[in-house]
Amino acid sequence: MLASRLWRSQIARSPLGAVRYHHIVPGQTHERVIFSGIQPTGIPHLGNYFGALANWVKLQRDAAPDDELLFSVVGWHALTLPQDPQALLAARTTMMALILAVGIDPKRSIVFHQDEVQNHTELAWILSCHTPIGKLKRMTTWKTRLAVSRNANDESEIDDSLLNAGLFTYPILQAADVLAYGTTHVPVGEDQQQHIELTRDIAETFNRAYPLPSPLLTLPKLMLTPSKRILSLRDASVKMSKSAIDPNSRIVLTDSADIIRARIRSATTDSIQGITYDPVERPGTSNLLTILAACTDEDVSTVAARYASKNHGALKADVTDAVIEAFKAPRAEFERLREETAYLQQIAEEGALKARQRSDAMLAAVRKRIGLS
Template structure:
């Protein structure tokens, strides 16, 4: 297989109300990867419109949410000078490569995607083609930069596997042409997942069996990245627990989803492990543990919220960051898309 330059790509949908799950499951990981990889971070606004405007809020809300996600990237510590931050729709190569991949991917592959089944529900016939083909656009997002690594949560692993399948099939279908055009035996890498840290899946503060979500009707189910210190503290104090003290070992969290969730949140915020947290707090009542979690969460999250408010007050600055990032992203994507066109046989 050809050698590829190590590069990370990942994106966050601008669907409003970023919360702790988005931060621990994605943005915090993005920050950590900056020290070891060349990173490209994208606000995937084209993915946001795969459902009805009533779901994503319409044009004004999409623009606001795109800026909010960008502000969260910057406030959390992503450096747009060292790395690339942009919004997807400004780089047309994403859509171009997605069409090629629509012609490479098989219907059976897409029919097996569990996220489509979950989002479409019982109304599959009324779902948009975009929602069905979402994974091929995700594959294009990654491979238009020949990204070798993607930080993923549990709910995205299936899509990354599909990305690898699409890359493999393209490399196989066009093997002779790839060798003729590039001299290599593959045009695209088989992208590897990067799974870090103890909290890959953050659950609701009101129900430890459900994923933390912006769509939950209770604001107390989540910590929003824009919450101030008092709100963060109040939500943690009101988080659902059980009457037993914390166990001293991880096995003691089995069957205790709320306890497991809070321990995982503490571990992720502290850059620690569940085992270390339980070694420190095992045997303690939740009142003691929650007080420590409040202090930690406020120390880590309140400065991000304050910086997000400062950044979103200057939308012109955010737009300049995105335009500059898009120019830099396009400089990488355009030559790769040109290779694809030549390999496929499109005249230029």
């Protein structure tokens, strides 16, 4: 289980040798502080659901009583690419409804809009003054996001002249999102591993610059999500994306059973007899096995073994049934919640208040440490 005792946070020892508790709010200690966020840019697809939202629900379900969980709609990150203001406003509410619909309980977890807690941007600015440009240049995700936004087939087609400062420096904001709460564990996919490593580097740099009376910022641990990344149904060389031009390349949480059935039926596979899991030689077939394994919560090799003597038609039929079943309950709950705008606003306000209360202590300590208060 993701929330096994193996990840239990006790007392952390910094590289400088000082011992400190992970959470700095006076009178409060938590076994783990878990933070994760999702952008309000369109309805989540299969990859988003199994890579983030379903994993959040597992973390909440398996969390120890003293664990603190924070899940955020990260609106400021959405601004790194052009957005229609009215569409973004609606998407924020939609994402809040979806987070609740999949099973996140606001009475157990803190659910909030990142852009309603100013501590994130203040800390991001402070951290940006301690982050070398060279570290940011080594980040690869901005190239991927630019390529997708420009519908480019190759990241090499993208040059720095198209890069805005926000997209270049957003890993620092992501670091601030995490560090503002004394986060001990960050659940992410493999594509975000580099960003968590940067977050730890930034925290270490800050702690070295201001070591006394003891290191202040917690170095968060990476929690890799168990689901392998889910690829496009039409081009298994790229990830499934909400912004891809071809809508048949993805399945989103609100798709009807008929749409799901049609898109999986038309998913690209190969002409090789039998079913095997081979992401290099058989990416399309392997992608369907990955999706089925995510739906059934099994290891993909176990799933592949069951289909060794079957054909793609049987595999696609079972993948279709599994996806429809997995999406049935959260889709119905989302349809109900999306009309409850007053309730969604109340949850967002209460979550933002809790998030501010928890991050205020960290920001006060940071300001004092650097000489601004």
